[in-house]
Amino acid sequence: MPDSPEKVESVADSVRTHGLFKRFGQQVAVAGVDLVVPRGSFAGLVGPNGAGKTTTLSMITGLLRPDGGTIEIEGLNVWRDPVEVKARIGVLPEGLRLFERLSGRELLLYHGQLRGIPIREVERRADELLRVMGLVDAADKLVVDYSTGMRKKIGLAAAMLHNPAVLFLDEPFEGVDPVSANTLVEVLRRFTGSGSTVVFSSHVMELVERLCDWVSVMNRGRIVAQGPLAEVRGERSLNQAFLDLVGAGGAVGTGGEDLSWLGSAQK
Numbered sequence: 001m002p003d004s005p006e007k008v009e010s011v012a013d014s015v016r017t018h019g020l021f022k023r024f025g026q027q028v029a030v031a032g033v034d035l036v037v038p039r040g041s042f043a044g045l046v047g048p049n050g051a052g053k054t055t056t057l058s059m060i061t062g063l064l065r066p067d068g069g070t071i072e073i074e075g076l077n078v079w080r081d082p083v084e085v086k087a088r089i090g091v092l093p094e095g096l097r098l099f100e101r102l103s104g105r106e107l108l109l110y111h112g113q114l115r116g117i118p119i120r121e122v123e124r125r126a127d128e129l130l131r132v133m134g135l136v137d138a139a140d141k142l143v144v145d146y147s148t149g150m151r152k153k154i155g156l157a158a159a160m161l162h163n164p165a166v167l168f169l170d171e172p173f174e175g176v177d178p179v180s181a182n183t184l185v186e187v188l189r190r191f192t193g194s195g196s197t198v199v200f201s202s203h204v205m206e207l208v209e210r211l212c213d214w215v216s217v218m219n220r221g222r223i224v225a226q227g228p229l230a231e232v233r234g235e236r237s238l239n240q241a242f243l244d245l246v247g248a249g250g251a252v253g254t255g256g257e258d259l260s261w262l263g264s265a266q267k
């Protein structure tokens with residue numbers, strides 16, 4: 001449990017950033033983002049490649065120092081109270097790096113102990129998570145031998161072990177088969193159903209539309225739309241709304257002379 005629930009209950013928004021800014025050399029990756037995620041949301045952060053989603057999530061989770069702006073999670077300032085904040089969040093980062101030479105079960109026990117959870121409780125939670133994630137048969141296998149989907153599941157289990165108030169997931173469903181994705185969805189739905197918050201980034205609009213009740217759309221380092229799914233989508237599909245908002249996906253034209261050499265193999 002987060003350790004001071006009174007404080008947690010006193011704010012309506014789980015995540016709130018103001019004027020978040022980050023540049024890499026000449027490249028402005030995040031250009032003044034005001035991200036809001038109400039508590040208990042299943043929130044999707046969407047945007048085309050290079051929109052700034054990963055950079056935003058990295059700053060919010062304390063992995064990358066912002067050049068400007070503020071970030072509050074559960075009312076706490078991420079960069080002023082990093083320890084307090086980290087006790088309340090779980091993160092499944094992009095390019096998930098795990099302790100490859102541990103078994104799945106050892107990995108969870110290690111994470112739990114790092115979080116200061118008593119060993120008996122860690123064992124109980126680890127066994128439950130392995131069962132729910134369908135990883136019991138792989139529990140003693142080394143993580144290095146896990147498939148992509150199994151890695152996502154064990155990574156998510158590790159991120160949830162300390163019962164965080166907010167989970168941040170960067171592309172959690174990428175490379176995950178439909179059965180495993182279903183398992184992840186069920187676990188996450190149960191999590192938000194209990195009042196906790198999930199924020200995940202994705203390119204898959206159908207998935208976001210199916211799962212999320214809150215959406216933030218990013219383009220070129222800015223939030224271009226944000227709110228309840230029904231409001232952002234309007235009468236359109238989310239996919240159409242997305243294309244409208246980001247300008248045909250920022251796609252370069254493929255008509256006319258473009259790619260005229262492609263197809264109809266000629267000798």
Ligand SMILES: Nc1ncnc2c1ncn2[C@@H]1O[C@H](COP(=O)(O)OP(=O)(O)OP(=O)(O)O)[C@@H](O)[C@H]1O
Nearest residue numbers: 024027028029047048049050051052053054055056
């Ligand atoms: N470490 C870095 N050094 C230089 N530029 C970077 C770095 N990280 C990100 N960028 C740039 O910042 C911009 C935003 O990148 P970011 O990875 O946040 O986008 P994204 O929305 O997560 O994209 P994708 O959907 O492709 O994962 C891009 O133009 C990218 O090239």
